[in-house]
Amino acid sequence: MEARASQCTTTIPDGALVKKGSLVMSINPTLPPMQFVDRSGELKGMRVALGQEIAKRLCLKPEFVRTEFTTMIPGLRSGRWDVINTGIFYTRERAKLMHMLPYEAQAISISTVKGNPQGIRTTDDLAGKSVGVEIGGFEERKARELHAQLIAKGMKGLTIRTFENFSMAFQALRAGQLDAAVCIDATSTEYARRGGFDTVLHGLFPTPVALAARNKELAEAMARAINDMKRDGSFQKLLDQYGVQPIDGAQAVDGPMT
Structure with a gap:
């Protein structure tokens, strides 16, 4: 990967990069199989591979900064x-804040422990239940929307517990401290595959997932790289x-002034 980057010259100006010659990406590696740390301590997953491939095509060295979601946008x-x-x-x-x-x-x-002891089969079945979710993300926002919807129906709302990452939420679920966890479909499926958990609801609030870049010039170069991959x-093979x-x-950019 690094050899390929060193053999070509990037068209991205130094001023558009945090570090000359590198594509520095923040990642929260607690969402298997999309992004996680394997037993040897190496970053793995679809988004890691995608970032590495984009960097290679931009003739840049991929560098990942492991951090919690709450630090990402700031x-x-x-x-x-x-x-x-x-x-x-x-x-x-x-998209008004970044590209x-x-x-x-x-x-x-919605994930539960194996066997779904609470019998959760619809979102209404979540009334009065405690759920865990990563703090500050889209998933927390949607959990709070579900809470409001239940209250509007005259039902009990959710007790929402936030965690620094989804790994901690699933640990709490396994320990019996929660009735359910709220996460993306792919992660729920992976935890179910590993054993100990069931995916009891899925496909809720379908929404695009994105990369986000600091400036328009870099974002447009990344879009071209993805279109080349397409x-x-x-x-398609990677996904x-x-x-x-x-x-x-075709891959497009949406951001300030676009």
């Missing part, structure tokens, strides 16, 4: 990294390995 805007590569959900409000590249379709699942088939649905059409 860190991007203050110039700590070039790109948020953690599966950030796209919203028009966020977003929606590329992946994701939705939200043309040669490597983009297929993880059962992820791509956004249809």
Whole structure:
């Protein structure tokens, strides 16, 4: 990967990068199989591979900064990294703050411990239940919307417990401290595959997932790299390995003044 980058010359000016010759990406590696740390301590997952491939095609060295989601947007805007590569959900409000590249379709699942002891089969069954979710993300926002919807129906709301990451939320679920966890479909499926958990609801609130770049010039170069991957088939091949649905059409950038 690094050898390939060193053999070509990037067209990205130094002023558009946090670190000369590198593409610095923030990531929260607690969402297997999309982004996680393996037993040897190495970053793995679909989004890691995607970031590495984009960097290679831009003739840059991929560098990842492991951090919690709550630091992502402030860190991007203050110039700590070039790109948020953690599966950030796209919203028009966020696109007013940074240059977003929606590329992946994701939705939200509800996970329980194996056997679904609470008998959760619909969102109404969550009334009065305690749920865990990563703090500050789209998933927390949707959990709070579910809470409001239940209250509006005259039902008990949710007790929402926030965690620094989804790994901690699933640990609390396993320990019996929660009735359910709220996360993306792919992560819920992976935890169910590993054993100990069931996905009892999925496909809720389907929303595009994006990369987010610090500046327009870098974002547009990344979009070109992804479009090249789409043309040669490597983009679809990568997402297929993880059962992820791509956004249809050519990759585009949405951001301030675009």
